[in-house]
């Protein structure tokens with residue numbers, strides 16, 4: 381790539397769709413609704429919204445600022461503003477991309493399989509047993525390989541012809557599917573009970589430290605923050621883009637879809653009285669309770685279930701693209717590889733790294749914890765300190781294309797004090813438990 385000018389988005393809409401595509405994914409559809417239901421319903425939604433605005437939004441704007449300003453992938457972008465010492469943080473970002481995609485691809489593979497089954501054979505009669513049968517082993521790995529193949533193919537196409545072209549079709553389609561399923565769910569008899577379970581307000585349970593830790597990890601994961609995904613996408617933006625508006629738009633879309641996902645999941649589950657299957661695990665709701673509901677609804681269930689799992693696959697795909705792009709852009713800029721070579725080598729390495737997760741769900745769950753609670757929150761802390769304290773004139777940099785935004789001063793203050801203090805408290809409380817989980821995994825094997 382040396383000597384060629386950097387790739388760019390075709391249009392502002394293209395960038396927005398790609399960034400929203402990165403944010404909206406399995407995190408919205410799978411974990412948000414579960415966390416909400418378990419942790420105090422509407423009270424959790426309020427807490428989560430606050431976190432998105434006060435912590436997530438400033439970090440998002442920080443990533444976009446560094447990415448667009450430097451016009452480089454994470455490692456080079458941080459070195460551009462902070463000197464070579466900061467390359468380490470960029471390397472942590474790239475490592476996070478590797479780790480997250482390796483297990484994310486396995487979960488996405490399950491959804492792909494469920495979508496295929498809905499189409500060809502219908503949902504299994506005993507989804508609990510079915511899920512236990514398919515979640516681990518060579519079948520799980522095979523579908524992970526299919527999913528990664530699609531991801532690799534799209535990223536190899538480049539920023540405009542691959543990522544952007546897919547995002548501008550996929551995101552409106554996903555939004556349409558989610559709305560359609562939520563509307564259908566609203567017509568079911570037990571819908572009211574579902575909404576009540578989802579949004580039953582319980583401030584006592586919601587406002588505890590444990591819940592705060594989960595909510596913070598979820599916010600970073602869902603907004604794709606703390607590992608350079610937004611930074612990388614912003615590096616393909618022209619200078620005239622209005623970064624504060626873009627951040628707000630991306631964060632709102634992400635929150636909106638997460639909230640909508642709950643409105644589709646719970647009425648479906650409650651209409652058939654399957655709430656007992658939900659509390660088992662986060663994955664239980666998605667891969668056991670919902671398929672059970674779809675199976676019980678006959679022909680309509682099969683169609684709605686198919687649409688639902690297609691939406692999941694689409695959401696997962698546009699997120700996986702951004703995870704792979706972080707790693708690929710790092711090798712294009714850092715090693716001077718061509719896009720094709722980078723995508724193939726890195727994509728295949730990540731696919732292979734998915735093997736332990738595909739064969740062992742305990743491993744997958746620990747990777748998910750490590751990624752959220754160590755890498756993303758730690759990466760977010762590093763980035764907020766970087767932009768808050770190290771980068772020379774971040775406010776001047778955002779102001780390009782966006783003069784006179786009233787909350788610039790507030791933004792810098794949040795990044796310097798509020799975000800780091802908050803993340804230190806959260807990490808202080810989450811790191812020991814995460815390390816214990818890692819240790820448990822090591823000693824069990």
Ligand code: PHE
Nearest residue numbers: 403405406407601602604699
């Ligand atoms: N935001 C994506 C989701 O909610 C996951 C993701 C995390 C994507 C980090 C990119 C970077 O599913």
